[in-house]
Amino acid sequence: MNSDFQKISEIKSLPEGSRAQFCACAILKSLQKRLAKNGSEFLVADFADNSGSMTLMVFADSLAYISLTRASAGDAFKIFGVADFYNGRFSPKIDSMEKLSEEELQSLLGELVEVAPENADAMRAELFSIIEKIPNPDVRETVKYALNDVGEVFFRSTAAIKMHHAYVCGLLEHSLHLARLAVKLLPMYPFVNPSLAIAGAVLHDIGKTIEYSQGLATEKTKIGILQGHVVLGFRIVRKAALKCKLNEDLTGRLEHIILSHQGELQWGAAAVAATPEAVFVSMLDYLDARMGAVYSALKTGGDGEFTDLVPALQTRILQSKPDDEFAGAKVEVSSGKKIFIATSNAHKVKEIKAMFEEWGVDCDVGGADEIGGMPECDENADTFEGNAFIKADALKKIAPADAYVLADDSGIVVDALGGNPGIHSARYAGVKGEGADKANNEKLLKALENIPDGERSARFVCVLALVCPNGERKSFEGRVEGFINHGAKGKNGFGYDPLFELPEGMTTAELPEACKNEISHRARALKELIKFLKTQ
Numbered sequence: 258m259n260s261d262f263q264k265i266s267e268i269k270s271l272p273e274g275s276r277a278q279f280c281a282c283a284i285l286k287s288l289q290k291r292l293a294k295n296g297s298e299f300l301v302a303d304f305a306d307n308s309g310s311m312t313l314m315v316f317a318d319s320l321a322y323i324s325l326t327r328a329s330a331g332d333a334f335k336i337f338g339v340a341d342f343y344n345g346r347f348s349p350k351i352d353s354m355e356k357l358s359e360e361e362l363q364s365l366l367g368e369l370v371e372v373a374p375e376n377a378d379a380m381r382a383e384l385f386s387i388i389e390k391i392p393n394p395d396v397r398e399t400v401k402y403a404l405n406d407v408g409e410v411f412f413r414s415t416a417a418i419k420m421h422h423a424y425v426c427g428l429l430e431h432s433l434h435l436a437r438l439a440v441k442l443l444p445m446y447p448f449v450n451p452s453l454a455i456a457g458a459v460l461h462d463i464g465k466t467i468e469y470s471q472g473l474a475t476e477k478t479k480i481g482i483l484q485g486h487v488v489l490g491f492r493i494v495r496k497a498a499l500k501c502k503l504n505e506d507l508t509g510r511l512e513h514i515i516l517s518h519q520g521e522l523q524w525g526a527a528a529v530a531a532t533p534e535a536v537f538v539s540m541l542d543y544l545d546a547r548m549g550a551v552y553s554a555l556k557t558g559g560d561g562e563f564t565d566l567v568p569a570l571q572t573r574i575l576q577s578k579p580d581d582e583f584a585g586a587k588v589e590v591s592s593g594k595k596i597f598i599a600t601s602n603a604h605k606v607k608e609i610k611a612m613f614e615e616w617g618v619d620c621d622v623g624g625a626d627e628i629g630g631m632p633e634c635d636e637n638a639d640t641f642e643g644n645a646f647i648k649a650d651a652l653k654k655i656a657p658a659d660a661y662v663l664a665d666d667s668g669i670v671v672d673a674l675g676g677n678p679g680i681h682s683a684r685y686a687g688v689k690g691e692g693a694d695k696a697n698n699e700k701l702l703k704a705l706e707n708i709p710d711g712e713r714s715a716r717f718v719c720v721l722a723l724v725c726p727n728g729e730r731k732s733f734e735g736r737v738e739g740f741i742n743h744g745a746k747g748k749n750g751f752g753y754d755p756l757f758e759l760p761e762g763m764t765t766a767e768l769p770e771a772c773k774n775e776i777s778h779r780a781r782a783l784k785e786l787i788k789f790l791k792t793q
């Protein structure tokens with residue numbers, strides 16, 4: 258059979274009154290027998306191809322009626338009819354139908370089966386990279402266990418029969434949407450536990466892998482009807498949590514997210530969301546389910562002013578685009594870049610994150626602890642740049658492939674000491690951990706004891722090393738000039754800040770954080786790095 262047929266979306270766009278003949282190829286999604294007012298039987302059949310769906314009324318006086326009485330959901334048909342409208346709604350007259358042979362079906366499968374608009378492999382990779390962000394390792398393992406337990410079907414299944422994301426890979430797409438939303442919105446709600454929120458976003462609908470048959474037409478399975486996806490999902494997640502030895506409290510809270518995500522009891526929730534995470538996930542689900550319904554309505558809406566009634570929204574959707582010449586503009590809020598900072602120094606992470614935020618660069622910046630912690634590494638190069646790349650390379654090995662890795666090697670260079678402590682600033686006094694800053698400061702003051710004012714010039718130097726997802730390597734240097742005081746002043750910053758006096762007459766530890774982040778060596782290097790990132 259060749260493709261001398263029209264897509265459902267084309268047929269639905271035929272002008273009202275044209276009464277044009279059409280031939281469509283489509284899959285029967287559902288079939289119901291009804292009684293007309295005059296007592297005669299008719300069939301209501303939902304058909305879909307990859308462009309959309311249409312509902313057909315087939316009356317007993319048509320040839321198609323006979324073909325349909327022998328059909329079941331999942332069968333594919335060639336449909337001959339005439340475009341017609343009833344009360345402004347597409348309501349074609351059907352003349353006849355022929356069932357497609359298995360061979361014809363195979364050759365047309367790509368035209369008939371609607372698949373999620375985003376690429377399935379890319380969605381899957383992104384979902385796993387978000388799962389890797391889950392801070393609590395037991396929650397992370399629970400999510401992976403549950404996905405592995407249900408297997409490939411999670412990545413192919415539809416998310417619904419009709420309402421939203423009702424296409425192949427719809428469940429993957431819907432789950433990924435929630436996970437993306439969770440990652441974006443979590444910073445706004447610091448009282449929401451991030452591990453539970455991301456896990457709930459990924460797993461909330463996992464029961465649908467069992468609730469629905471996975472053939473060409475989605476139907477509820479027997480156990481799907483008897484238990485529903487909320488309870489089925491609860492069981493999958495409970496098993497995973499027990500296997501992964503998730504603690505009792507987190508297990509109960511994760512189960513609660515699954516049981517309550519449906520929002521309201523009359524929509525099938527088993528419990529009303531009663532934790533911050535459960536309220537958060539059920540609201541994300543509400544948003545994405547309804548936006549998915551809008552997407553499908555617009556896609557199949559024909560060329561009327563409004564779409565057909567969207568049951569999930571209890572209204573029709575206005576189809577015309579806003580009269581806005583800037584409608585296609587991208588709002589520059591997210592560069593979508595993920596950056597992990599390769600350091601075990603929490604002060605550096607805090608300063609770098611604050612600067613990204615302050616300068617409105619909406620990269621997703623995380624510390625090494627979000628991906629398993631900063632690996633041990635030997636900073637044995639003889640330049641700041643060399644050491645920065647040693648740290649960046651060490652973290653790159655465990656960072657997600659699509660992430661940038663940024664390392665900072667910095668220190669204080671004192672002219673009277675021939676450039677020392679320089680690259681050895683962190684370990685200048687040989688003390689590690691808590692007392693290091695104090696010991697370093699004391700050693701430096703001692704070394705400069707007999708050096709007069711006027712010869713105590715020094716500078717902070719910072720080299721940032723960036724390793725890009727494509728392997729490209731860049732470094733950026735920043736400096737700030739000053740001199741070393743005779744004692745400590747100020748409580749902000751870290752390291753040598755209380756000793757480092759700026760020409761303006763105060764130490765960098767006396768500057769408010771925001772001021773330090775404007776003028777510091779790290780700020781200067783980071784400004785250059787951000788310029789580069791914007792070209793990416």
Ligand SMILES: O=c1[nH]c(=O)c2ncn([C@@H]3O[C@H](COP(=O)(O)OP(=O)(O)OP(=O)(O)O)[C@@H](O)[C@H]3O)c2[nH]1
Nearest residue numbers: 600601602665666667668669682683751752753754
């Ligand atoms: O008062 C300061 N204000 C600063 O703004 C600053 N930046 C760097 N430094 C000093 O230089 C060492 C870097 O050494 P460093 O780059 O090896 O870092 P680190 O060992 O602390 O962490 P990591 O990034 O290596 O994991 C630090 O420990 C500090 O003593 C600073 N002191």
Ligand SMILES: [Mg+2]
Nearest residue numbers: 636666683684
């Ligand atoms: Mg170090």
